[in-house]
Amino acid sequence: LLSHLAAKSVSSYVIFELRCFVSFLIALISCVIYDYIVLHSQVRTVEKLLATFDTALTAAYSQLVPVESLGHGNSASYPSSNTADWATTLTNLLDLLEVLTAARFKLSTTSVCFTSSRLSLVQASALLRIVDSHVHYFVKKQVLLLLKRILLQKAGEDMGFGEASSLTHGDDHMTSDILTLADDVLQAVHTDWLQCVPVESAAIFFGGTGQSCGGSSDAFDHVMLRAVSLVVLKSLEYKIQSAGVCNTIGIHGYLSALLLFLRQRGVQLKQGSHSCCWVSLVFGEQDDDMMEAAKALLLLYLHHRVSSDLEADAVCVVGGNPHCHFLFLLRNISFDHSILLDFLISTETCFLEYFVRYLKHLRDDWEGFRTVSPCLQPSLCLPSGSATALASTPPLRLVDYGSSEESETEDGDLPSGLTQDRLHSDSVVHTHNSHSFDRTVMCLTELRVVVTRLQRRSLFPYNATSLLKLLTQIEAKRCCSQR
Incomplete structure (x- = not known):
C-alpha cells in the first residue's frame, strides 16, 4: 500500500512538473515571437x-484541448481541469495562439503560414469545446475574446502588434x-452551443475577485455578452460574403438564437x-464593438433582403433592422452631430465604413426609415435617469468644433425650415412636436x-x-417627402 501511494505521489508530482514546464515553454515562445516581431522586426x-x-506546438495543442464531441449537455472534461496550474497552462496556450495568429496577420507572407499559426482558425471547434467544459470561467472568457479578436482581425493589438493586414493581402x-x-461557430450555434455558454455576474473588485449582486442586466458580464455576440455576427458576415447572393443560410434562425441567449443571460x-x-x-459605451456589430447586422440585412422578400416587422422581431440600430445610436448620443463627427475623425472604430454603407441604404430605403422611426419609444435605450444626466452634461469631444472662425455662419448653411427646428433639438426625450424622423435628418444636416x-x-x-454627396442626397429625400 505504501509503495502504491508513493508511486502515485511521484507520478502526480511528475505530471505537475511537466505541466509547469509546458506552461513555461509556451509562455517563453510567446515572448520570443513578440520580441522579434514587435521590437526587432x-x-x-x-x-x-x-x-x-x-x-511540437501542434502536438501540444491537440493534447491540451478537449477531444469530446461538442453539443448541449456533452461538456468536455480535463483531468484536474479546475486546478490553477491547468488553467494557467490553458491561458498561456491561448496567449500563444493569439501571438501566432497575430504574427500571421502581421507578416502576411506565405512562408510564415505554418500549421501552428493556423490552429486557432482551422481547429476552432476545439476552442469552442473549452467553453463547454469544466475549466475556470476566466479561461472560457479568454477563448471567446480570442475568437472575437481573430474574427475582427485584431489579434495581438493589445500586445503591440499593431493593425493587421487585410485578408485579401494574407497568405x-x-x-x-x-x-x-466561421463554419465551426455557426455549426456550434446550430447545435445549441449557446445554451452552454456561461455568463457570470460582472466582477466589481479590483482584479476581479468579487462579483456584484442583484438581478439587473448591469450585474452581468457584458464583456462576455459582447464577445459572444460579435463572434456569432462576424461568423455570419464572413459566411454570407462567401455564400453568394442566391444562397441564404437562415440568418433569422441564428439571430433568434442569439437574441434568446442574451435574454436568458440577463x-x-x-x-x-x-x-x-x-x-x-x-454594447453600451463600447464604441468600437458597437460599430462592428452594427456594420455586421447591416450587411446581414442587405444580403437577406436581396435573397428573399423581407418585411421590416419580421426583421425587427429578431432585432436586425439597421434603421432601428441607427436611430438608437442617435438617441444614445442625444442626436448630437458633433459626436458623429468625432466618430468620423477617429481611427479607433469602423464608423466611417458603417456610416457610408448605412447612408446608401437610407437613400435607397427612405420609406422604410419613415415607417420605422415613429414606432420607436425614446426610453428604450436610455436607462432611467440618464436622460437628465445627458441633458445636463456636455458630451466629451475630440475637438472644439465651435472654435472655427466660420462657426457663426453655421445656421446660415442650414436648409430653409431646419434652422428654427434646431432650437428644439437639445432635449433628450422626444416631445409630440419633435419626432425621430425630423431630428435624424436635422442631425445629418448639421453634420x-x-x-x-x-x-x-x-x-x-x-x-x-463622397460622404458629403450622400448627406446631400438624404436632405434632398427629406425635401421631396415634404412636398
Missing part, C-alpha cells in the same frame, strides 16, 4: 523559430481558414420594448454643414466628397 528569425517548434490559406472558423428588454435595442443594451466647413478650410483628415 526580424521576420527570418521568427520563421526559423516557428519551423523548429511547429510540430494563400487566410480566406479559407477564416471561413472554416439582457432585460422592457415590457413592450423594441427588440432592436439589444445592440445598445449589450454635413460642419464637415463641409472643415473640408473647405482643409481641416478634415481625409477627402469627404
Whole structure:
C-alpha cells in the first residue's frame, strides 16, 4: 500500500512538473515571437523559430484541448481541469495562439503560414469545446475574446502588434481558414452551443475577485455578452460574403438564437420594448464593438433582403433592422452631430465604413426609415435617469468644433425650415412636436454643414466628397417627402 501511494505521489508530482514546464515553454515562445516581431522586426528569425517548434506546438495543442464531441449537455472534461496550474497552462496556450495568429496577420507572407499559426482558425471547434467544459470561467472568457479578436482581425493589438493586414493581402490559406472558423461557430450555434455558454455576474473588485449582486442586466458580464455576440455576427458576415447572393443560410434562425441567449443571460428588454435595442443594451459605451456589430447586422440585412422578400416587422422581431440600430445610436448620443463627427475623425472604430454603407441604404430605403422611426419609444435605450444626466452634461469631444472662425455662419448653411427646428433639438426625450424622423435628418444636416466647413478650410483628415454627396442626397429625400 505504501509503495502504491508513493508511486502515485511521484507520478502526480511528475505530471505537475511537466505541466509547469509546458506552461513555461509556451509562455517563453510567446515572448520570443513578440520580441522579434514587435521590437526587432526580424521576420527570418521568427520563421526559423516557428519551423523548429511547429510540430511540437501542434502536438501540444491537440493534447491540451478537449477531444469530446461538442453539443448541449456533452461538456468536455480535463483531468484536474479546475486546478490553477491547468488553467494557467490553458491561458498561456491561448496567449500563444493569439501571438501566432497575430504574427500571421502581421507578416502576411506565405512562408510564415505554418500549421501552428493556423490552429486557432482551422481547429476552432476545439476552442469552442473549452467553453463547454469544466475549466475556470476566466479561461472560457479568454477563448471567446480570442475568437472575437481573430474574427475582427485584431489579434495581438493589445500586445503591440499593431493593425493587421487585410485578408485579401494574407497568405494563400487566410480566406479559407477564416471561413472554416466561421463554419465551426455557426455549426456550434446550430447545435445549441449557446445554451452552454456561461455568463457570470460582472466582477466589481479590483482584479476581479468579487462579483456584484442583484438581478439587473448591469450585474452581468457584458464583456462576455459582447464577445459572444460579435463572434456569432462576424461568423455570419464572413459566411454570407462567401455564400453568394442566391444562397441564404437562415440568418433569422441564428439571430433568434442569439437574441434568446442574451435574454436568458440577463439582457432585460422592457415590457413592450423594441427588440432592436439589444445592440445598445449589450454594447453600451463600447464604441468600437458597437460599430462592428452594427456594420455586421447591416450587411446581414442587405444580403437577406436581396435573397428573399423581407418585411421590416419580421426583421425587427429578431432585432436586425439597421434603421432601428441607427436611430438608437442617435438617441444614445442625444442626436448630437458633433459626436458623429468625432466618430468620423477617429481611427479607433469602423464608423466611417458603417456610416457610408448605412447612408446608401437610407437613400435607397427612405420609406422604410419613415415607417420605422415613429414606432420607436425614446426610453428604450436610455436607462432611467440618464436622460437628465445627458441633458445636463456636455458630451466629451475630440475637438472644439465651435472654435472655427466660420462657426457663426453655421445656421446660415442650414436648409430653409431646419434652422428654427434646431432650437428644439437639445432635449433628450422626444416631445409630440419633435419626432425621430425630423431630428435624424436635422442631425445629418448639421453634420454635413460642419464637415463641409472643415473640408473647405482643409481641416478634415481625409477627402469627404463622397460622404458629403450622400448627406446631400438624404436632405434632398427629406425635401421631396415634404412636398
